[in-house]
Amino acid sequence: MKKATVLATFIALTLSTSTLAMPNKPDPLANTPYFNQTDKGFDLKFTPKNYRTLEVKVGDSLVKFRAFEKIVYVANPIEPDYQTLNIYVPEAYFKGEKINGYSAETAPIFLPNAVGGYMPAKAVTYDAKGFGSGDKPNAIVTALSKGYVVASVGARGRTLEKDGKYTGKAPAAIIDLKAAVRYLHANDNVMPGDAKKIISNGTSAGGALSALLGASGDSNDYTDYLKQAGAAEASDAIFAVSAYCPITNLENADSAYEWEFNGVNEYSRMDMSRLDANSYNDRSQVEKAKIEGTLSADEIKVSDQLKAAFPAYLNSLNLKDEKGNALTLDAQGNGSFKDYMRSVIASAVDKAHKNGASFDGKPWVKVNKDGVSDIDWDGYVHSEKRMKSPPAFDALNLSSGENNLFGTETVNNKHFTAYSLQHSTEKGEMADKQIVKLMNAMNYLDQSKTQHWRIRAGTSDRDTSHAISAILAVKLRMNGKQVDYQTPWGVPHSGDYDLDELFQWIDSISK
Ligand code: DHB
16 A cells, blocks of 8 residues: 555644645646636637646656646636646547557546645646655556546635635535536537546545535536536536545534544644644644643533434434345444444454454454454544544534535634534524535435445544445445445545555446
């Protein structure tokens, strides 16, 4: 396994958690004009002009490609620097050649978003150091080397402000990603790549948006927003979703978190206020900015109450395992769903064990002659500290990134759960119910047009409950979708750490 691109702990302030979307990082295209700006505004028809020809080294070979950058994908952008696509196309396709069995007509379009923390994110751009990762192969370079057309996409995020108004609150980010997908469909005849084969990729908040993009393709719920933005009149459905540790299902994430981590009273998180964009990239500084603490008696009470609310939600989903057995929880949070989660983690541990990982000093891992037979769930849960104090997402004092996501043009932070509204320390307001709905992939799974799903959440991820990804995966499978869901052993909150496997999967569904 390649070294993970670890996303730092997420706190509300001004820093992005994504390694890709640092606000203070110089933008290599800052002085480049918009690709498609005309006297009459932004032209949504792709013209294969104004490109740079670039090359990157991938292993021993050199991949040459054309870069069509800073394409504003809506006619009425509010934040044009964020509402852009960078399209990268292997040069071979302009000579009628094939790569990896794909041609200019058949190459799937890889759509990585750079969103972290629901912050604004510019489309990742090629610069002197490659695609922001230096010599390390990253998803974009890997995609190009395997013959994919890459549509690197930016989106508005929760902290943007213009003329005294917030311009990136929910549902801005998903509207933007949908508009970008529409641009690709609208230009399918004139652009290299096959818009019927769009594969979305994202991590964390970006993973949640990737899943939401797949769930809600062509849903009418977003039409008015897309019209207002001046999105192309075309489909916004996609072919496949890759989602790493999706921070989704925010309405239920607080109770899911306490269902999993109740009883773990020690926490460890990053104090972003002690980091700036430079020290953020410095491991030793990041380590120093960690806050360790213990939940107060009041917080433990909140944890108990939220935990108690989870079984009713889980049972309302009527989940079933692959054999058709009901996955449920009793009032204490025990039952077949918990057994299912235990088996998911146990099989990840078994896989790592078979690959030579040692579990010495981990008595909660039960090893016999055939490998890992089981794990003790409580032992696993208590093997690391929790990351968030309760409520993990809808903070009672409105301080979380998610409170900030559900603000409006004029109100910076809002609640989005009944529990936190009721227990608010700030007389907080409730977010618009419909907007909260628009941000949750779970609400659209029954109408999803996306057949192929790959979902990953590492066993060391403590940013949201493992139940969140598991519920998403189980529901998709029940709906007849092809789902590749795993919780790789020891992997923290991160994405793009298994590019070989990721592209093997994409090839397997695309060919
Ligand atoms: C991200 C992480 C979080 O813990 C969270 O609550 C939201 C987003 C992220 O890394 O994108």
